[in-house]
Amino acid sequence: MKKIVIVLFIIFTQGCAYVEPLLQDFNLVSVAEEKQLSDQMAVEISKQMTVVQDEAALRRVRTIGERLEQALPQKEFDYQFYVIKDASPNAFTIPGARIYVHTGLLQFSGDDNELAGVIAHEIGHAYERHPAKALSRGMGADYLSQLVLKNQQGSFKAVALSLAKGGALSRYGRQDEREADEIGLYILKRAGYPPDSLRRFLPRLSSLAGRGQSIPLFASHPPTAERIARLEELERGAANMAGESRYFRPA
Numbered sequence: 001m002k003k004i005v006i007v008l009f010i011i012f013t014q015g016c017a018y019v020e021p022l023l024q025d026f027n028l029v030s031v032a033e034e035k036q037l038s039d040q041m042a043v044e045i046s047k048q049m050t051v052v053q054d055e056a057a058l059r060r061v062r063t064i065g066e067r068l069e070q071a072l073p074q075k076e077f078d079y080q081f082y083v084i085k086d087a088s089p090n091a092f093t094i095p096g097a098r099i100y101v102h103t104g105l106l107q108f109s110g111d112d113n114e115l116a117g118v119i120a121h122e123i124g125h126a127y128e129r130h131p132a133k134a135l136s137r138g139m140g141a142d143y144l145s146q147l148v149l150k151n152q153q154g155s156f157k158a159v160a161l162s163l164a165k166g167g168a169l170s171r172y173g174r175q176d177e178r179e180a181d182e183i184g185l186y187i188l189k190r191a192g193y194p195p196d197s198l199r200r201f202l203p204r205l206s207s208l209a210g211r212g213q214s215i216p217l218f219a220s221h222p223p224t225a226e227r228i229a230r231l232e233e234l235e236r237g238a239a240n241m242a243g244e245s246r247y248f249r250p251a
Contacts, residue, residue, distance in 0.1 A: 029095065029132040031076050037132070038077075038096020045100070050085035052103060057083045061101050064116045068123055071190035079126065081119070089205060091118050095135070097126035109201065116188060117198030124183030130176045181227060185234050195238050199231040 029037065045051070052058065058081075065081035077097035084100045089108035091101045099122045101115075109115040125131060181198065189195045206224040 027129060027133045028136045034095045034129065034132045035077065038094060038098055041094050041096075042098055045084075045094070052083035052085050054083070057103065057106060060106065060112070060115075061119070064112060065099060065119050065123070068116060068120050068187050068191045068193075071187045072123070072127060076129075077126065079123065089208065091122050093122045093125045093131055095129075095131045097123075099123065099126065108205070110204070113194050113197040114201040116191075116193045117184065117201050120184035120187045120191075120193070121180045121198055122184075123187055124180035125176070127183055128176070128179050130180065134173075134176070177227075178230065181231060182234055185231060185238060189238050195235045196231070199228055199235070202228055202231075 061083055062081045065079065069075070069079045075097075079097040079099065082098065082100045083106070084102050086102040087104040088102055089105045091099065091105055093099050099119065101119065105118060106115065109118070184198055185195050188197050194200075202224050
């Protein structure tokens with residue numbers, strides 16, 4: 001409780017110009033709490049959405065996901081991969097490194113490399129604990145007290161569905177998205193996938209948004225052209241590096 005009071009004091013006594021840098025890496029959820037939160041949210045998602053049991057779809061996603069996971073230098077969570085029946089070309093990550101891929105993304109991906117690019121981006125979010133940080137930044141004292149301290153089940157349901165539907169994803173900062181892109185690129189390289197897998201996928205996905213389709217995956221992302229240019233720059237650097245990133249270095 002003392003930790004929460006200190007942070008709230010800082011937030012409410014500083015001007016807005018000072019809050020954003022402070023909150024970028026702000027997280028009041030411990031790893032143990034995040035695992036508990038993940039378990040509860042996964043239950044709610046399974047109640048409210050159709051979790052696909054098709055062996056071929058699951059095998060495709062988990063084979064890619066586990067190969068990428070093995071490229072991580074360290075892990076605080078057991079990464080888990082699921083498929084959700086939904087026509088939109090989307091994927092999302094909840095606290096505790098549970099990653100959900102829509103059937104629409106499986107169909108829209110040009111090949112396994114492009115799918116790996118998106119999954120690597122989501123692993124980047126999980127690795128940096130962005131879902132928990134986003135909830136800490138965005139849900140406020142009521143969320144912290146009910147969800148973490150009082151363990152109220154109604155809050156688990158609300159937050160789980162917000163994440164699944166993309167609402168809470170808008171609480172990612174653009175720096176979170178840049179971090180996930182960068183980490184994803186190096187994970188791809190270390191796992192033996194083409195480093196440009198995500199970059200090649202972005203223009204096709206962006207074309208859907210250009211035709212008026214809502215793409216939750218783009219909710220908080222920097223402009224696509226900016227992301228592509230930055231990924232190109234990172235790829236040039238990665239070509240001369242042994243899968244290193246400022247966020248982690250090979251063990």
